[in-house]
Every structure is written in C-alpha cells, then in structure tokens.
Amino acid sequence: MRAFTCVKAYMDGCAIPYRTDATGRDSTTFKVGGPLALLAEPSDAASAEKLISYITEKEIPYYIIGNGSNLLIPDEGVDKLFIRFAGELADFRIEGNELICGAGASMASAAKRSVAEGLMGLEWAAGIPGTVGGAVAMNAGAYGGEIKQVLKEVTVIEGGKLKTVKAEDSAMGYRRSAYSFPGMTVLEAVFSLRPDDGGAASRMEDYSRRRREKQPLSYPSAGSTFKRPEGHFAGALIEKAGLKGFSVGGAQVSEKHAGFVINTGNATASDVMEVIRSVRQAVFESEGVMLEPEVKIL
Numbered sequence: 001m002r003a004f005t006c007v008k009a010y011m012d013g014c015a016i017p018y019r020t021d022a023t024g025r026d027s028t029t030f031k032v033g034g035p036l037a038l039l040a041e042p043s044d045a046a047s048a049e050k051l052i053s054y055i056t057e058k059e060i061p062y063y064i065i066g067n068g069s070n071l072l073i074p075d076e077g078v079d080k081l082f083i084r085f086a087g088e089l090a091d092f093r094i095e096g097n098e099l100i101c102g103a104g105a106s107m108a109s110a111a112k113r114s115v116a117e118g119l120m121g122l123e124w125a126a127g128i129p130g131t132v133g134g135a136v137a138m139n140a141g142a143y144g145g146e147i148k149q150v151l152k153e154v155t156v157i158e159g160g161k162l163k164t165v166k167a168e169d170s171a172m173g174y175r176r177s178a179y180s181f182p183g184m185t186v187l188e189a190v191f192s193l194r195p196d197d198g199g200a201a202s203r204m205e206d207y208s209r210r211r212r213e214k215q216p217l218s219y220p221s222a223g224s225t226f227k228r229p230e231g232h233f234a235g236a237l238i239e240k241a242g243l244k245g246f247s248v249g250g251a252q253v254s255e256k257h258a259g260f261v262i263n264t265g266n267a268t269a270s271d272v273m274e275v276i277r278s279v280r281q282a283v284f285e286s287e288g289v290m291l292e293p294e295v296k297i298l
Contacts, residue, residue, distance in 0.1 A: 024073025033073025043087025103133025
C-alpha cells in the first residue's frame with residue numbers, strides 16, 4: 001500500500017483528522033474486506049474542498065466511502081485515499097419545510113427526525129442504511145419513494161471547486177444521478193418536504209414493519225445486492241433459479257429474501273464475490289436475465 005506521505009503532511013497542516021488503521025471489515029455494513037490505505041474525515045465544507053482540490057491536483061486516487069452501506073472492499077484492501085465526512089458534514093437541521101443535511105448524515109436518522117417534526121415526504125427513507133450523500137448520489141428509493149421526488153438542491157465539489165446546483169429530475173434515474181462520484185462529490189443536500197397529512201408516522205412504521213418481516217436485517221449485508229431488472233424482481237429470479245440459501249464460505253443468499261447476499265459471520269470478500277458471480281451465471285442460464293450488481297465493488 002502506498003505511503004500517501006504528502007497527503008498526511010497536507011492534512012496535518014490543515015488539521016484534517018485521518019486514520020491509517022481502517023479496514024473494510026470495520027468501515028462497511030458487509031463487515032468484510034482488507035485495509036484502506038488512508039481514511040480522511042473532514043468535518044466542514046472548507047476542509048473538504050481543500051482536501052479534494054489538493055488530491056485532484058496531485059492526481060491521488062480517492063473514494064468517498066460514506067457509511068460503506070453499498071460497498072464491497074476486497075480482502076487485499078484498496079490502495080486509495082478514502083474520505084468519510086464527519087462533524088457538521090454529518091449533521092442535519094430543519095428550517096421550515098426544508099430538511100438540510102450534510103452528506104455524512106444518516107439518511108435514516110434525518111428521515112425519522114423530519115417525521116417527528118411534522119413533515120412528510122421521506123418516511124420511506126427511515127430504513128435506508130447509508131448516508132445522505134450516498135442516497136443522493138444513487139437516487140436511493142424504496143416503497144414507491146425516491147430521493148429525486150423531494151430533492152431541492154445539492155452542494156457538490158466538482159473539479160475541486162465547491163458549488164450549489166438546483167436539483168433536476170433529468171439528472172436522476174433509477175439508482176443513479178448526475179451528482180455521483182467521481183464526477184461530483186455531494187457535500188450537502190436540501191430536501192423540500194410538506195406538512196404531515198396526519199399519516200406520516202403510521203406509514204413509516206408500516207414500512208419499517210415490512211422491512212423487518214421481509215429483509216435479513218440481523219445479518220451484515222449491503223442491502224439489495226442486485227438492481228431490479230426491467231420487468232422482473234431480482235429476488236424472485238434468484239429464488240426461481242433455486243439459489244435461496246446458496247452459500248460460499250460465510251457468504252449466503254439469504255433464506256429470508258433471495259435479493260440479499262449476507263455475511264453469516266465469517267465471510268470474506270472473496271466469498272461474497274463468488275456468490276455474486278454464481279448467482280449472476282445461474283440466473284442468466286435459467287432465466288435469460290443478466291443481473292447487474294447494485295453493490296459497488298472496488
């Protein structure tokens with residue numbers, strides 16, 4: 001793994017906290033993966049802009065990790081600088097009908113707070129395990145809701161420079177957006193919500209109950225492993241191919257929901273990769289559909 005000596009010296013000079021002992025196992029919800037070469041944790045927009053401008057100029061490879069909820073780190077680790085936002089960039093506040101969130105804020109916590117404060121529009125997001133930045137970048141969605149339905153504006157770093165852009169539906173599609181890394185790095189998002197019609201809390205609880213009943217929430221995973229193929233449901237295709245419960249080492253196609261690959265306790269990233277590879281091949285051979293992973297594999 002490279003030393004990143006110049007980056008450490010720069011962050012020391014700017015008082016940007018960083019870690020040299022982070023791993024995929026402790027930095028992702030899959031709980032697998034080897035060492036991250038360096039993990040920086042800027043706590044405000046100014047330090048984030050300085051850092052990203054510096055490493056862009058120096059052509060130093062980096063990756064925005066967020067909560068690591070949709071990410072698979074290989075067992076041998078990754079020779080990149082990783083950035084996870086902290087401090088005020090991991091906080092959120094409500095002003096009128098607007099929810100203003102730092103990219104590192106918990107999407108679930110922000111959504112729950114908005115409902116508690118009498119607003120609706122994000123109750124479907126109370127079970128999203130990632131950060132606001134990741135949710136915006138991938139246009140996260142569930143139960144008929146999507147980020148693009150409530151996103152008002154986004155503050156991003158593009159080309160090493162900070163700017164705020166108005167959100168446009170045309171910039172966002174199924175599990176993708178124009179605000180995603182590496183073209184842009186989300187620093188803050190503003191959501192335009194509406195006064196509660198009296199049913200937001202009950203809807204949120206219903207979505208939470210359905211998640212608990214149908215999803216393997218007691219095991220480490222990256223959520224839905226595959227994108228929904230047009231005209232199909234990934235979990236149904238996998239179950240039809242007879243792969244429910246299929247395992248390699250400690251990685252398994254969940255017996256509760258076949259759309260999830262889970263870590264049963266001692267999985268390696270290689271185990272997870274082999275399960276993903278086998279599932280894609282088997283579903284293609286039996287159903288003629290090539291599943292596309294939703295989890296990002298470094």
